[in-house]
Amino acid sequence: MAIKTRSISSDGKREMTLQEFKTWVKRLDADKDGKISRQELSDAVRVAGGRFAWLKCRRGVQAADSDGNGFIDEQEMNNLVDFAQKHLGVKIVHF
Structure with a gap:
């Protein structure tokens, strides 16, 4: 499932709003x-062309999963946003 973005920023990151990111993540369910x-x-990361998807996702779930149950739920979404901006080439923009 491809990540739909507004554009690519000058640093090569996919730009999207927070709501667009959350909508995309929910479609992964x-x-x-x-x-x-x-x-x-x-x-999802593999389909989007990400390298080492299994490793990035293991780290992403570990970083975002504050209650340690192995899943990312709505309350942990902001943790995933932070991880995605640092490690998955996503830039959250505010309009």
Whole structure:
């Protein structure tokens, strides 16, 4: 599932609003349980052309998963936003 973006910034990052990012992440929820698993995130990063998707996603889930249950839920979404901006080539813009 490709990441739809407004544009690519001068530093090569995909620009999107916070709402666009959250909408994209929610579409990754293949089993519709309201949580994003490492596998769901890995599949999306791999389809988007990301290298080392399994490693990035393992680190992403670890970084975002504040309650340690192995999933990213709505309350942990901001943690995932921070990780994505640092490690997945995403830039959150505010309009």
